[in-house]
Structure formats: structure tokens, C-alpha cells
Amino acid sequence: MDCPELYINANSLQRIDAKDVLERWIGKMIWKSNEIVLDLGCGPGDVTSDILYPFLKNKIELLVAVDKSKQMVEFAKRNYGCSKINFKVLDIENVNDCTFNSCGFNKIFSFYCLHWIQNKLDALVNMHLMLKNSGEILVYFLLVNPVVELYKCMDEEWKKYVPDIIQKAQTIYSEEEVKLLFIKAGFKVISIESSIKKHTYPDFTSFLSN
Numbered sequence: 001m002d003c004p005e006l007y008i009n010a011n012s013l014q015r016i017d018a019k020d021v022l023e024r025w026i027g028k029m030i031w032k033s034n035e036i037v038l039d040l041g042c043g044p045g046d047v048t049s050d051i052l053y054p055f056l057k058n059k060i061e062l063l064v065a066v067d068k069s070k071q072m073v074e075f076a077k078r079n080y081g082c083s084k085i086n087f088k089v090l091d092i093e094n095v096n097d098c099t100f101n102s103c104g105f106n107k108i109f110s111f112y113c114l115h116w117i118q119n120k121l122d123a124l125v126n127m128h129l130m131l132k133n134s135g136e137i138l139v140y141f142l143l144v145n146p147v148v149e150l151y152k153c154m155d156e157e158w159k160k161y162v163p164d165i166i167q168k169a170q171t172i173y174s175e176e177e178v179k180l181l182f183i184k185a186g187f188k189v190i191s192i193e194s195s196i197k198k199h200t201y202p203d204f205t206s207f208l209s210n
Contacts, residue, residue, distance in 0.1 A: 002069050002071040002072065003071070004043070004044035004071060004072050004075035004076070005044075005075075007043055007044050007072075008044050008046050010206070011043070011046070011047070012199075012201070012206070013199045014043075014047060014111060014112045015046070015047055015050070015051060016199070017111065017112070017140065017197070018047050018051050018052065018111040018112075018140070019051050021111065021138070021140045022051065022052065022055050022138075025138055026055050026056075026138075029107065029136050029138070030134075030136065031059050032106065033059075034060070034061040035059060035060045035061065035106035035107060036060065036061055036062050036064070036104060036105055036106055037056060037060050037062070037063050037064070037105060037106060037107045037108070037109065038063075038064050038065075038066065038101075038105045038107070038108045038109070038130060039052055039063060039064070039065040039066070039108075039109050039110070040066060040090075040092055040108060040109070040110035040113055040127065041066075041067055041068075041092075041110050041111070041112065041113025041114075041116075042065035042066060042067045042072070042073075042076060042087065043067055043069075043072050043076075044072050044075045044076055044079070045065060045072075045073075045075065045076025045077075045079060045080035045081075045085075045087060046079075046080065047111060048063070048065040048076070048080065048085065048087075049076075049079075049080035049082075049085060052109060052111075053084070053085060057084065060084065061084075062084060062085075062086060063084055063085045063086070064086050064087075064088060064101070064105070065085060065086070065087050065088070066087070066088045066089070066090035066092075067087075067089065067090070068089070068090065068091045068092070069089075070089050073087050073088065073089045092117065092123045092126055092127065093117060093118070093119050093122050093123050093126070094126075095122070095125075095126055095129070097126075098126040098127075098129055098130055099129070101130055102129055102130060103129070103130070103131070103132050103133070104130060104132065105130050105131055105132060105135060106132055106135050106136075107135060107136050107137070107138070108127055108130065108131055108135070108136075108137040108138075108139075109137070109138050109139075110127075110137070110138075110139045110140070110141070111140045111141075112140065112141060112142070113141060114139055114141035115141040115142040115143075120181055121181055121184060121185060124181060124182060124184075124185035124187070125185045125186065127185070128185050128186040128187060136190075137187065143172065143173055143174075143175070143178070143194055144172055175192060175194045178192065179192050
């Protein structure tokens, strides 16, 4: 997704879930003074600035927010950049991108990103590379991506209009398989949860935009 204006107009689900997850878990994390924190998959930057940063502003020295999309990052810089939030282009699957801050982050957050990543193990290994010893991560993603599953069921004549999404058809992991991926990447899993959630759009136009 490289259209930040369109994304911001259709990301109510992502905003709600990010806020809910942070309210549940931010107080359970161990905080020191002046931490440096990474937000992985920041997109256009609104969730980083409007939702994540208010939870962190009295705890951190710097919030580095990264995304693979240059268009998203440039939009985020223009609209949400400030002295404590630094937006950068980064491909989490590329180890060369991730060595810029090896063992440099006290915390890593990621919302609605990991399910789009093809090589999840490489991404997790790189996240572990960037995390300080005794650092913590909080990751929220979809075990089953309903958008991809919907497009996979389309007739062939329509699939040609969404080739990028069809190519991103992911392996569907169980909760136990996800846990093993994190352990294999070097993490100690403190808690892992899965649930089925329902989101109600205010009107049909909002649903179609999403």
C-alpha cells in the first residue's frame, strides 16, 4: 500500500486495535528512563503519532518509526515528524537495513504489519538483532488476513486487478507455530494470545474504502 491519504481514511480498525493492545500491555512492560523505541510498519504515521506516542512520551528519549514504503515515510515525515519521532525507510526482511541500529532499541512495537511480511523468520531475526539485551517487543498481527483470503476466492477475471495482494497470500499459522517462530528467532515468549474480533464500520462507504 503506497497511498498514505487513502490508507489514513480507511484505517479505523488498525487505530482501534492498536489503542486496545497498548492499554492492555504498556503497563506490564518494564520501563527505564530515556528509552529508544522502534515502531515497525508505521505506514503513514498517524497511529505512531496519535496513538503510540502518547503512551510513550514521558518514558522515552526517541521513537524511531519505520516502513518499507518510501511514500508512506515521506508522508509521515511531512505530517507527523517532531523532535521525539524520527521516520525512516526500512525493510525488516533485509538485514543490511537493520544493522543501522544493531542492539539499539529498548522496545519494539508493531501493529498490523507482520502478516504482510513474506519471510517472517528473517524479519523476526532482524528484530532480535535490533533489540537490546533484556529489551521487549509487543507485536500485533493477523493470523488469518481476511483481505487476502477474500481476494484468493475471486474469479480469475477479477484477480488481475489485485495482483500485489494475491502475491502476498500468506501461510496461515497456528498460535503454536507463531510461538515457535519467535523462539527460533531468539525471543523468549512471555505471552501469546489469539482471538476472533469483530469490527463494525459506520457505513457501507467506509467498508468499501477499507
